[in-house]
Every structure is written in structure tokens, then in C-alpha cells.
Amino acid sequence: MNTRIHEILKKYPSELLDEWLVALNASGVRRDALMKEGELRDQCAEFLRLLTRAVEQGNIHDTTTPAYASVRELLERLSRSRSLQGFSPGETATFIFSLKQPLFGRLRGEFTKDAQVVADELWAATVLLDKLGLYTTEVHQRTREEVIVRQQQEMMELSTPVVALWDRIVALPLIGTLDSGRTQTVMETLLQRIVETGAEIAIIDITGVPTVDTLTAQHLIKTVTATRLMGAECVISGIRPQIAQTIVHLGVDLSDVVTKSSLASAFSWALKRLNQTIGTGPRAAPTKG
The missing domain is CATH 1.10.490 (Globin-like)
Structure with missing residues (x-):
């Protein structure tokens, strides 16, 4: 044949x-x-x-x-x-x-x-x-x-941009659900950026995270721990009332993590932590008449 x-x-x-x-x-x-x-x-x-x-x-x-x-x-x-x-x-x-x-x-x-x-x-x-x-x-x-x-x-890498907000301050705005694979990318990206910029404070903003469950909270804690091992402070911002209630209900302990309700509040805290201030320009003179 x-x-x-x-x-x-x-x-x-x-x-x-x-x-x-x-x-x-x-x-x-x-x-x-x-x-x-x-x-x-x-x-x-x-x-x-x-x-x-x-x-x-x-x-x-x-x-x-x-x-x-x-x-x-x-x-x-x-x-x-x-x-x-x-x-x-x-x-x-x-x-x-x-x-x-x-x-x-x-x-x-x-x-x-x-x-x-x-x-x-x-x-x-x-x-x-x-x-x-x-x-x-x-x-x-x-x-x-x-x-x-x-x-x-x-797409995962593009969805986890680390932004240099100020001298020695970086921010990582998260949007969407955190799973194990994405958490690993988030952690690697953040730690690499800390090394590159010499940042002392990292702000993780979860305003765009729709829900927080036990697994998501654990991922956040791991990221905070890894950041601290790199010698940087970590702040979690975007803690909305419903997310705060969920975290309490789940029994997740974030007592040793600095949390803020907004990115602006976290940035203000970071500036104070580093003894820095944002100067304001001279006010315009009031007009007469």
C-alpha cells in the first residue's frame, strides 16, 4: 500500500x-x-x-x-x-x-x-x-x-500603569477585577517602578474596582507586604462606604494598612509623610470698583 x-x-x-x-x-x-x-x-x-x-x-x-x-x-x-x-x-x-x-x-x-x-x-x-x-x-x-x-x-500590563505623582510618590490606579494572574502582574509592575523611581510611598487606588471579596483583599495585602519589603510605604485609596462595610463583614484585617477614601486624600497624606508641600502661586489682587 x-x-x-x-x-x-x-x-x-x-x-x-x-x-x-x-x-x-x-x-x-x-x-x-x-x-x-x-x-x-x-x-x-x-x-x-x-x-x-x-x-x-x-x-x-x-x-x-x-x-x-x-x-x-x-x-x-x-x-x-x-x-x-x-x-x-x-x-x-x-x-x-x-x-x-x-x-x-x-x-x-x-x-x-x-x-x-x-x-x-x-x-x-x-x-x-x-x-x-x-x-x-x-x-x-x-x-x-x-x-x-x-x-x-x-492588556493586563496596559491596565496596570504606575504613575509618578510626585517626587518619591507613585500611584497605581486599578480598574476591574483582581485575580491571581493580574495580581502577579500588578505586583511585579509596581515593585519594578519603585526600584526605577526610588519611590518611598506607593498609592494603590481601587476606586475602579467594582467589588472586593476575600480573595481580592488577600491580593491587596500581598501587594502591600511586597511593597514594604522593598522599603516603601503603601496606601490604599478609593475605600468607598460599601467596600468598607464588605471588608468588615468579611473579617479582613487591614488595621496595619493606611487606607483613604480618595486618591486626593492619599496623595495629601503621602506629602505630609514626606514633609513636602505643594506651593501655591500669589493670589491676584482684588479688582476695585
Whole structure:
């Protein structure tokens, strides 16, 4: 079975390539804005070359063997590229599945007098191409998941800006829910900023945090503790009445943490702590008349 499929691949490389391209264009998966015809032809030709060598050397029923390593590497590269270009998993898998029509046609034509051989060869070719097609969808999905994780990480970093409010005073306004992953990013960002600015006081403003539960409070306490270990004071601002009641109801102990109702109050406290004041300009003289 391996030899017969290999014979077809080796005997009709140009014909299979041309017929495959016709099938691909008919399927509508090639979009001119994303992929030119010359590029697609090169990809198909390379795949047929590698597949011919793999089928000759390896077990046609097992595409995980070393013989198919080059084929898998090519499909991984193509699948990742198509995923990033915006092709769907189905469009990506169609690159492989569209080869069935020309390959099946050649197999029928070559062994037309032996129905059993044709049936066996068609089944072997189906299993082979199905496995390779499914492999492209796995790579495509994995690539999309990696992109989503990276985007979430980038959004998390963007949503935790540390602002230098004053000399030796930084502020971290938090918006949204705090979970374990975001807390780690918050902590790392804040501590790094403290090192960079030499800040002595860090204000964590939770005005934009909708609710505070036990887990959120624990995350805040961990961040405060880490900040203190860096030699900086930590103030939590934005403690609204409902949040204060929730914290008391949960039994969370924030007695050793400075808390303020607003960012302005926290900033004023920080200035006094550092014996600093904000000067005011001269008042304008009152007008007569």
C-alpha cells in the first residue's frame, strides 16, 4: 500500500500539483489579499515533494514517525502563518483535504481493473490526508490560543500603569477585577517602578474596582507586604462606604494598612509623610470698583 501511493505521487507530481491548485481555487480558500497564487503553488509543490519522500520511507498509517518530521514542520509553519493571517481552521485544513480529489482520481485511473486495490488505496490515502489535515487544525488552534494569551498579558500590563505623582510618590490606579494572574502582574509592575523611581510611598487606588471579596483583599495585602519589603510605604485609596462595610463583614484585617477614601486624600497624606508641600502661586489682587 505504501509503495502504490508512493508510485502515484512520484509518477504524477506535475499533474497532481496542477489538479490540486484547481481544487484549492475552487474551494475559495485562497484570498488574493492574503495569499498570491505563486505563493500557494510553491507551498503545494513543497508539500508534495516532502510527502512523496515520507510515504516512501515511513508507515503510511503513522504520521508521527521521524519519516514525516519534515512534513509536520512544513504544515506547522503554514498553519501558524495562516492562523496569524486570519484564515479559519477549516480553510487551513482544506489545504490538505483538497488534495484528496486529484489523488483519488489518479489512484482510480491507475488501478481501475482491481476494485479491491482501489478501495484499499483510497482508504489508506484518506487516513493519511485526514491525519495531516487534523494536524493543521491543532496547530492553528494552538497558535490562536497563544495569541490570545499574549494579548491578555499585554492588556493586563496596559491596565496596570504606575504613575509618578510626585517626587518619591507613585500611584497605581486599578480598574476591574483582581485575580491571581493580574495580581502577579500588578505586583511585579509596581515593585519594578519603585526600584526605577526610588519611590518611598506607593498609592494603590481601587476606586475602579467594582467589588472586593476575600480573595481580592488577600491580593491587596500581598501587594502591600511586597511593597514594604522593598522599603516603601503603601496606601490604599478609593475605600468607598460599601467596600468598607464588605471588608468588615468579611473579617479582613487591614488595621496595619493606611487606607483613604480618595486618591486626593492619599496623595495629601503621602506629602505630609514626606514633609513636602505643594506651593501655591500669589493670589491676584482684588479688582476695585
